[in-house]
Amino acid sequence: MSTQDQATAAPAAHGDLRARFEQEFGSAPDGVWQAPGRVNLIGEHTDYNEGFVLPFAIDRTARVAVAVRRDSTVRLLSTYGDQGVVTTTLEALRPGTAKGWTKYPLGVMWALRERGVGVPGLDLLLDSNVPLGAGLSSSHAIECAVITALNDLTGAGLAAEDMVLATQRAENDFVGAPTGIMDQSASLRGSKGHAVFLDCRDQTAHLVPFETEPAGLALLVIDTKVSHSHADGGYASRRASCELGAEVMGVKALRDIEVADLDEASGLLDEVTFRRVRHVVTENDRVLQTVELLGGPGPGAIGPLLDASHASMRDDFEISCPELDLAVDTAKAHGAIGARMTGGGFGGAAIALTPVDAERKVRDAVAKAFAQAGFAAPDIFTVSPAAGATRIA
Template sequence: MSTATVPHPLDAAGLSARFAESFGATPDGVWQAPGRVNLIGEHTDYNDGFVLPFAIDKTARVAVRVRSDSTVRLLSTFGDQGITTTDLTTLKPGTAKGWTKYPLGVLWSLQQRGIKVPGIDLILDSSVPLGAGLSSSHAIECAVVSALNELTGAGMSDEDMVLATQKAENDFVGAPTGIMDQSASLRGAKGHAVFLDCRDQHVELVPFEAEPAGLVMLVIDTKVSHSHADGGYAARRESCELGAQVMGVPALRDVSVSDLTEASGLLDELTFRRVRHVVTENDRVLATVELLSTAGPAAIGPLLDASHVSMRDDFEISCPELDLAVDTARSAGAIGARMTGGGFGGAAIALTPVEKERQVRDAVLKAFARAGLTTPDIFTVTPAQGALRLL
């Protein structure tokens, strides 16, 4: 996907008008779903572990109209591809390209669940930076599944929609992701992070508001595009599965920090480091939840820092640009910083005192310029409401 962003997203009325202009009829409705920032808990989700993401105030919006035939017509406000036409009866994995694989993947996944899916006309608009590790693809999928759940009368719960979009991502798009991103997008709430147990989908909303604590959450989009559907992500997942198998447990969720000494004697050095990241990251998620519930956001900085070190050294999913963003932000006054998302590019987050925000922004921009790197996008995010119907 392109790293271009939509700087001024359309509101619901504007998107409805664009739909009418493009398709010659008004849509049945407009739905939106947010991107997400993962506060902490990286690559723990597919290990049945714990994660702590939050929905952000940047969203994907879709205007949708049900058709009377099996034709699917898709259009986006970014790029110049024009309308893409597909027939539902020929929908199968590997046939879609670009952004269209996300809505088509949802349609296919719902078909696999036995839901009678109609043809649709759909237009997409998004303010979630693409390729930045903020889950722009899942925002699209969650907006689409929310729309189709309502338009088909399927009656799926949030948990059902999470699994439907995971199947779309895994089996149609070809990315072996867990359930964190969809859960944050569908189940997020304003002013809260989503504490998710990936084994049973149990969710607790944990208060997380930076501003009352005199802090802002900065996102530093390095502009290094990443893709989950590549070998790096899959290789990490395979290492985790091997580690669990050797340790004789269903998933790395069942390995504790105290088990790591035994693990070091059973696993090869590379697999052990992969396992150590997941086990200690689960521990950091639980510690972060506890601190947010007691001491507040200002106390979690060291856990964010430790998470980045673990991802950089043990899981090896960082990159020079992410490390530069994190190290520079910390040196310039952030109380904690880490890469966020699947890795190999994307964005870092920096929890920063309000009075240091300009200092951190300037320092990161100068560091990237000195290194001859693409200028990063730096912006703030706040925990926002999950998927909903707008119109």
């Protein structure tokens, strides 16, 4: 990680967060927990189609200092923004009532209560250095930090799989975003130096070695500054197209369609639905190929699969945007061995797998291209596969 990256990535120290908590709430927290954001290496919009994904937890985290209260009051404060302390009660937790970042911790509390967990009132202070709206799952990092804290504080004994499903319910039913299970799985089950190969049908997962540095590579994240949200019509309409495609094809989910079945699908589906289906089917295949290559020749061999993934998302799933396309095309033209947009689309970030000796050239070229196009200056930084959610103090 460059000095510039380190300067922008560092969150407040554990002691600083505890001191700020005590200053704001009048007593020390019971502990501090953190959960990472994630980069999806490959496998986009395959998760809710019961397919395969290959994300990894990153070295950018959301952290929460939490203290249990003796009443049902919930007080929430973030170190960023000027919203101030938000106060509510456990009894008032209902879908659609929370605003801003508080939707995520309150959604987790609601989902756990729906599961029968005895969630207490609490005071919570949030600190995060996961970029917002960049497609790096800043919201799920918050949720996973909170559910890890509550699992510890309540003694609920939830396994990672249970916490994944609870945070998914918080997203789907409380926040109103029809997301799958990939982001939570990466944040809760990540491991340093590895990606998480996840089968979204049954939640089976295993760790796949993914270390760029020994291969002489860096993974650049190019945050386009085009904010996106899963709780909007674009994401929901893509999911509806996938469900329609599965229904017409007579399968439980698009996971059950092979690349060889696409000729048949083209004759049964309208043109738009077919392209949506083709993306998911071929993307599942690219995930499997990437896992195989990482277990053999290593990360230096996966560039063409990253490129093909971006082309599919741009042309078949139609979730890219001019800023993402410019980031990908410029990175590849100046030395990246593969690049693609990452995340739900309609903005957010791209990733570029780049030889270390070309990193500066790629950074400078992308920044220059954005300036010439009249786009906002992108935030460009490196990430490394990191550990999953845990208690840190």
